[in-house]
Amino acid sequence: MKAVVCKAWGLPDSLVVEQVAAPVAGPGQVLLDVKAAGVNFPDVLIIQGKYQFKPELPFTPGSELSGVVSALGEGVTNVKLGDRVIAFTAQGAFAQQIVVPAQAVMPMPPGMDFDTAAAITLTYGTSHHAVVDRAALKAGETMLVLGAAGGVGLAAIEIGKALGARVIAAASTDDKLAVCREHGADATINYSNEDLREAIKAATDGKGPDVIYDPVGGIYAEPAFRSIGWRGRYLVVGFANGDIPKLPLNLTLLKGASLMGVFWGEFAKREPKANMAAMRELMGWLAEGKIRPRISGRYALEQTAQALNDMAARKVTGKVVIVPDA
Known part of the structure; x- marks a missing residue:
């Protein structure tokens, strides 16, 4: 089978696509034919050795996918051959086939397409864990989303x-902000040509947001945190800007505010029942039309480097997917 292989830490153009041995499902595992794999910003960091964990070289990147069950390992009873499923894994999704633990797969809802199914676990799982579980956002409160046109932002x-x-919604271009409005944003801020603090003040009548969702970090973190409302909750989701900010902790004291870390992968591993409950709620919202993943691009396996370069250059709105058989 064909797979994307990372043989040395480096930028996306160092990845290769080559024939590798087809995986075999062992006890408690399932073999999936990959139909689509979601591309996420952590993929850009993982291949450079800059993420929270480092896989052993060589490895195939990619952590979320949709596919069809093509073989069952001994003892697997929760799925059957031919089932259309969604899976989340540590690595290996950018390939034609993958073996994953049986407990890592869930059935695709009827009528869902493979692209959408491959775009929901990490981004929506991360944002649900952040907004619902960590920040406990309530009806009537105000939330500011930085980097709002990206996958987790939308x-x-x-x-x-x-x-x-x-x-x-705060983003870097008017085109991105138009996408944010399409997905429900009530107000928008272009932080490339507006003073972020003044814009937040104007958008919240000087009260500041109750929750700030920050997957960007860098230069935007401190002015955003200085603008947070009383008892505000600041969600540290990631650092797409490239720099990890250093916030003066006296700001938490002055605002009675909380800094909250968000690491969905670890949450899903440590609290699998809570994560599955969140996924069920997300699937319900999807069926009701309350959430609708935006797929802005499809790439063949041989175009994986380009997909990751586009992600790194912040050219992506919503999600893009790798389609191994395209």
């Missing part, structure tokens, strides 16, 4: 609206 907007909150 997911956060939709989840905030599903909960009945007012959502302010």
Whole structure:
């Protein structure tokens, strides 16, 4: 089978696509024919050795996918051959086939397409864990989303609206902000040509947001945190800007505010029942039309480097997917 292989830490163009041995399902595992694999910003960091964990070289990147069950290992009873499923894994999704633990797969809802199924676990799982579990956003509260046109950003907007909150989207271009409005944002801020603190003040009548969702970090973190409302909750989701900010901790004291870390992968591993409950709620919202993943691009396996370069250059709105058989 064909797979993307990372043989040395480096930028996306160092990846290769080559024939590798087809995987075999062992006890408690399932073999999936990959139909689509979601591309996420952590993939850009993992291949450079800059993420929270480092796989052993060589490895195939990619952590979320949709596919069809093509073989069952001994003892597997929760799925059957031919089932259309969604899976989340540590690595290996950018390939024609993958073996995953049986407990890592869930059935695709009827009528869902493979692209959408491959785009929901990490982004919506992360944002649900952040907004619902960590921040406990309530109806009537206000949430500011930085980097709002990306995958987790759009997911956060939709989840905030599903909960009945007012959502302010901040992004770097007017085109990206138009996408945010399409997905429910009540107000928008272009932080490339507006003073972020002044814009937040104007958008919240000087009260500041109750929750700030930050997957960007860098230069935007401190002005955003200085603008947070009393008892505000600041969600540290990631650092797409490239720099990890250093916040003056006296700001938490002055605002009675909380800094909250968000690491969905670890949450899913440590609290699998809570994660599955969140996924069920997300699937319900999807069926009701409250969330609708935006797929802005499809790439063949041989175009994986380009997909990751586009992600790194912040050219992506919503999600893009790798389609191994395209």
